[in-house]
Amino acid sequence: MKYSIDHKSPIPLHIQAETLLRELIEAEEYQNGKTIPNEVDLAKQLAISRTTLRQAINKLVFEGLLIRKKRFGTKVANGSVSSRSNNWLSFSQEMKLRGIPIKNFELHVTWVYPDEMLANFFEIKSDRKILKMERVRGKPHEPFVYFVSYFHPRVGLTGDEDFKRPLYEILEHDCSIIATLSKEEISAIPADEFIADKLKMEFGNPVLFRKRLVFDQADRQIEYNLGYYKGDSFVYTVESSR
Amino acid sequence: MKYSIDHKSPIPLHIQAETLLRELIEAEEYQNGKTIPNEVDLAKQLAISRTTLRQAINKLVFEGLLIRKKRFGTKVANGSVSSRSNNWLSFSQEMKLRGIPIKNFELHVTWVYPDEMLANFFEIKSDRKILKMERVRGKPHEPFVYFVSYFHPRVGLTGDEDFKRPLYEILEHDCSIIATLSKEEISAIPADEFIADKLKMEFGNPVLFRKRLVFDQADRQIEYNLGYYKGDSFVYTVESSR
DNA sequence: CTTATAATTATGTATGTACAAATAATTGAT
DNA sequence: ATCAATTATTTGTACATACATAATTATAAG
Numbered sequence: 001m002k003y004s005i006d007h008k009s010p011i012p013l014h015i016q017a018e019t020l021l022r023e024l025i026e027a028e029e030y031q032n033g034k035t036i037p038n039e040v041d042l043a044k045q046l047a048i049s050r051t052t053l054r055q056a057i058n059k060l061v062f063e064g065l066l067i068r069k070k071r072f073g074t075k076v077a078n079g080s081v082s083s084r085s086n087n088w089l090s091f092s093q094e095m096k097l098r099g100i101p102i103k104n105f106e107l108h109v110t111w112v113y114p115d116e117m118l119a120n121f122f123e124i125k126s127d128r129k130i131l132k133m134e135r136v137r138g139k140p141h142e143p144f145v146y147f148v149s150y151f152h153p154r155v156g157l158t159g160d161e162d163f164k165r166p167l168y169e170i171l172e173h174d175c176s177i178i179a180t181l182s183k184e185e186i187s188a189i190p191a192d193e194f195i196a197d198k199l200k201m202e203f204g205n206p207v208l209f210r211k212r213l214v215f216d217q218a219d220r221q222i223e224y225n226l227g228y229y230k231g232d233s234f235v236y237t238v239e240s241s242r
Numbered sequence: 243m244k245y246s247i248d249h250k251s252p253i254p255l256h257i258q259a260e261t262l263l264r265e266l267i268e269a270e271e272y273q274n275g276k277t278i279p280n281e282v283d284l285a286k287q288l289a290i291s292r293t294t295l296r297q298a299i300n301k302l303v304f305e306g307l308l309i310r311k312k313r314f315g316t317k318v319a320n321g322s323v324s325s326r327s328n329n330w331l332s333f334s335q336e337m338k339l340r341g342i343p344i345k346n347f348e349l350h351v352t353w354v355y356p357d358e359m360l361a362n363f364f365e366i367k368s369d370r371k372i373l374k375m376e377r378v379r380g381k382p383h384e385p386f387v388y389f390v391s392y393f394h395p396r397v398g399l400t401g402d403e404d405f406k407r408p409l410y411e412i413l414e415h416d417c418s419i420i421a422t423l424s425k426e427e428i429s430a431i432p433a434d435e436f437i438a439d440k441l442k443m444e445f446g447n448p449v450l451f452r453k454r455l456v457f458d459q460a461d462r463q464i465e466y467n468l469g470y471y472k473g474d475s476f477v478y479t480v481e482s483s484r
Numbered sequence: 485c486t487t488a489t490a491a492t493t494a495t496g497t498a499t500g501t502a503c504a505a506a507t508a509a510t511t512g513a514t
Numbered sequence: 515a516t517c518a519a520t521t522a523t524t525t526g527t528a529c530a531t532a533c534a535t536a537a538t539t540a541t542a543a544g
Contacts, residue, residue, distance in 0.1 A: 012527060038494060049529045054495095062304050070495045071537040188430035188450035188473035206448035206473065208430035231430035231448070254497060280524055291499045296525090312525045313507040490541070497534070504527070511520070 005046045013048050017056035020046075025065055025076050035073035036066070105136040105143050106198075109159045114150065121213070122152045122221050131157050136198055144230040146198040152221050185211045188231070199230045206231030247288045255290050259298035262288075267307055267318050277315035278308070347378040347385050348440075351401045356392065363455070364394050364463050373399050378440055386472040388440040394463050427453045430473070441472045448473030 005016050024036060036042070039057070043050040057074060060066045068074045111129040119126040131151045138144040149167075151157050189209045196203045207228050214223035247258045266278060278284070281299070285292040299316060302308040310316045353371040361368040373393045380386035391409075393399050431451045438445045449470050456465035 014527075040494085051530085052528055055527085058300070059304075062301075068495065069537090070535070071493060073494060186428055186450070188448035188471070190448050190473070204446075206430035206432050208428070208450070229430070231432070256497075282524080293500085294498055297497085310525060311507085312505070313509095313523060315524065486544085488541100488543075490539100492539075493537090495534105495536085497532100499531085499533105501529085502527100503529105504525105506525080507523090509520100509522080511518100513518075514516085 005048060007047070014052045014055040017046060017048060017053055018059055021056055021060055022065075025060070035075040038073055105138065106134065107163055108134040109163070111159065112150075118150055118224060121224055122150075124153065128153060131155075131159055133163065135163070138230075143199050146195060146228045148226045150224040152223070154220070155222055191228075195228050199228065201230055247290060249289070256294045256297040259288060259290060259295055260301055263298055263302055264307075267302070277317040280315055347380065348376065349405055350376040351405065353401065354392075360392055360466060363466055364392075366395065370395060373397075373401055375405065377405070380472075385441050388437060388470045390468045392466040394465070396462070397464060433470075437470050441470065443472055 005013060005020065007013070009016065021036070037045070039050050039053055043053040046053065057066060057068075061068055061074075066074050066076060110132050112132045114122060114124065114126055114128070114130050116126065118130070122130065124130070130153060133147075133149045133151070135147045136143045136145070137147070187209050189207050190204045191199065191201055191207045193203055195201075195207055196205070199207075201207075208231055210225075210227040210229065212223070212225040212227065213221070214225065215221060247255060247262065249255070251258065263278070279287070281292050281295055285295040288295065299308060299310070303310055303316075308316050308318060352374050354374045356364060356366065356368055356370070356372050358368065360372070364372065366372070372395060375389070375391040375393070377389045378385045378387070379389070429451050431449050432446045433441065433443055433449045435445060437443075437449055438447070441449070443449075450473055452467075452469040452471065454465070454467040454469065455463070456467065457463060
């Protein structure tokens, strides 16, 4: 085997082992559920300890690329060429894809003091103002989503940006921030009075509620976003793979 | 701290530590991004080695529940009351992760003729019976989801499988099928009579409706799944990156 | 010939130890 | 008072080691 590990490199050994294993997995010979060399031998071969090797394997097992079985060994998971084809579109992009023309009904930008929860999420003091953006959007005669976004001060938004442009484009071009990761929670709730009014719907009717936490590539908080989608006019689509 | 570890238990120490940490995380005091005790102390306190404790922490870090930072410590990830990383878990796994005991209220397996839509999706003739599985699941005294699944005949399910096991495990071990890709649509709808009855909720109240199309690695149809989640008791979590 | 039993082989669990690296907090110099 | 250097703290990396456990295969007993 041509693969090997550089003990003098500043890159941690278990990381090297990890990338090496990834290469191995991609290699054709291991594509169809073949078992990789056993831990003890492989560790010896790479001149690293079994513990270190295991650290690398663990990560891949967790990602679902490898499957371990006692006595049998560790094999490459079937069909694990694994490209992450995840979503990540802004609202306008999403809608554009579906050919739905968008109208901004309201667009409201203010500076507010964060409540405890927000201060905590952003890890800032509660006397530091943050940018709050509210918007109602939808089809020409039918608002169907109410958004509230809060932005971390580090983002550097002034509030004077043209928020009709896609948000993630603004962040990228005006603020040089690339939003990379988002945690989302989705649930169905009844519309309260405020929301019912905003979306011109009946009190108590179903609303798809989405909380989205957006981070940058360094895993720093960027945006705290709440979205209330009128139940009967919106479908949220997720495409995932493993 | 009342938490402790049983060295005589057959349950591995790192698993015990893991569940213990999960409890810790759920506990209110750690809810808002508080840091947990440092590794060395905590290990000493639990009378396990730091390595073992680290194994447990690692898992939670992988899942995105904990975030480690040198010098600062390990803190509970923001807004992670219930978040989780790698989507693509079966319902039971999801719930297990959250430490919620699951009860199967109903489990109904039948062979049915597909309607036009299903025949179309599966690309089969409508005189070919397919397996239909219905189940109601939830907490011991509170059903909170109603599932309907249809499986393509090629999957080879007999209907006699033990459906209390995680579904994707059954597919993997009994049918040698690895479900790799899923397209999902999520929306909020009002409960109709049927659903209201199944989930013991009021007619018209919000239901999180999820349609899931499952394919195998060759992109062949495997499962057509509909899920109705009682609005006030379920949050759907997605983590995506680009 | 079937059925226990044992050996083998891989991963699984667990500990102890040591030093590295990042960063917050403190101290010291200008 | 400001900036640089030092110190302390906490996670990060890495090793050697030992025994447990699951599952297959080989062996021996009935």
